[in-house]
Amino acid sequence: MTSPLPDLAVVYEHPQWFEPLFEALDRRGVSWVKTPLAGDVFDPAASPAPARVVFSRVAMSSFLREPEHPIFYAQSLFEHWEGRGTRVINASALPIDTSKARQLSLIARLGFRGPETRAAHRQADLPKAAEGLRFPVLVKADIGGSGAGIVRYDTAEDLARAARDRTAPAGINGVSLVQEYAPRAGGRIIRVETLAGRYLYALEVESSGDAFDLCPADVCLIRPGSAVMGMTRFEPPAEIIAAVEAIVAAGKVEVGSVEYLIDERDGSVRFYDINALSNFVAKPRDVLGFDPHDNLVDWLVGVIEEEKAKRA
The missing domain is CATH 3.40.50.20 (Rossmann fold)
Structure with a gap:
């Protein structure tokens, strides 16, 4: 039967x-x-x-x-x-989740700002990609996750040396991004979670230093070497919520998050990550008052x- x-x-x-x-x-x-x-x-x-x-x-x-x-x-x-x-x-x-370059292109097409970025598919082209960008820069793997494949280069010489030695990050699809390092105001990023294309909640995530793995879920926080983070429920301005909903709608993300920061250099809002896998947050009832x-x-x-x- x-x-x-x-x-x-x-x-x-x-x-x-x-x-x-x-x-x-x-x-x-x-x-x-x-x-x-x-x-x-x-x-x-x-x-x-x-x-x-x-x-x-x-x-x-x-x-x-x-x-x-x-x-x-x-x-x-x-x-x-x-x-x-x-x-x-x-x-x-999946098409938007599997490429940070596609994410930033989408964000720009919608009229929003991301960090200044260039994409390349050869290590030898990374110095060319960095031309016109302010140092320090980050080199990121196009397909990332958990802050993986991100290295900061403080000078053009440092980047040229890494390109020559072929030690700069490259994605599993062979694509790398060279991106201006945008210092986050107060060491904070905002992670906005959405469900069915609508705003669900947002978190202010704070960490010291240049940690790039800012996943707030239980399983992320217990990993060896994970950043020490502070997490607080946060209510973004209405225009940010509208922008996030527009981004996930255009990216066809049914359940996922968008992350942004306030660029300490000029106070601008920079959307930098679209994530179609949300584990929500550790101790949700304590942090949010409900379990998403x-x-x-x-x-x-x-x-x-x-x-x-x-x-x-």
């Missing part, structure tokens, strides 16, 4: 990151199944999806944990399932009901 198809499959790479989501799904009584990407194979001529609705929790930082990472595999897999009529939540965000996983599950249940109604 064939088992009934679960309502939801959560597809992920990291085995611990989504325990709070799993607990929230169980509390709500959702019919769901875990679908880890490790060990997964599919037949491009068959292989139906494991549930009525699939929720992508693929992390761009997965290449840090596994050389045989699933980032590009997941894109093919999700497109295959969508082609067979399955709703795959956040699959539409409950909001997420409410929305997921609504998506499931919509899909059931389409097939009724």
Whole structure:
């Protein structure tokens, strides 16, 4: 006898990151199944999806944990399932999530500002890319995550030496960004979380020094070498919320965040990261006064009901 198809499959790479989501799904009584990407194979001529609705929790930082990472595999897999009529939540965000260059291009097209940046696909071209930028600069991997692949160069000579020695960061797609270092006012960045394209909450994240890994979730804070951070609920101005909602709508990000900073040099707002994987925040009830996983599950249940109604 064939088992009934679960309502939801959560597809992920990291085995611990989504325990709070799993607990929230169980509390709500959702019919769901875990679908880890490790060990997964599919037949491009068959292989139906494991549930009525699939929720992508693929992390761009997965290449840090596994050389045989699933980032590009997941894109093919999700497109295959969508082609067979399955709703795959956040699959539409992968094109923007997999390229910081595309993110900054999108931000600029919408009329917002990011840090001054140039992209290159050869190490030898990094000094050329830095021409006209103010030092210090950062070189970033185009596909990053958890602050990975970011190095600061204080002078053009330092950058030229790294380019010559081929030691500057390069993404797993071979693309690097050279970006003006924008000192964040007060050592703070703002992470704005969205759900279904709408503002959910924002955090002011403060750290000392030049830490680039500012993930506020439990699993990030306990990692060896993680930055010491202060996290406070923050209410951005209405125009920032509107800008963030415009960014996630244009980027087709259904569940995710946008990060920005205030450039200490001139007071300008600089949007610098679009993240389609949100683990929310450690101790959410203490920090936010509510658990955003409950909001997420409410929305997921609504998506499931919509899909059931389409097939009724």
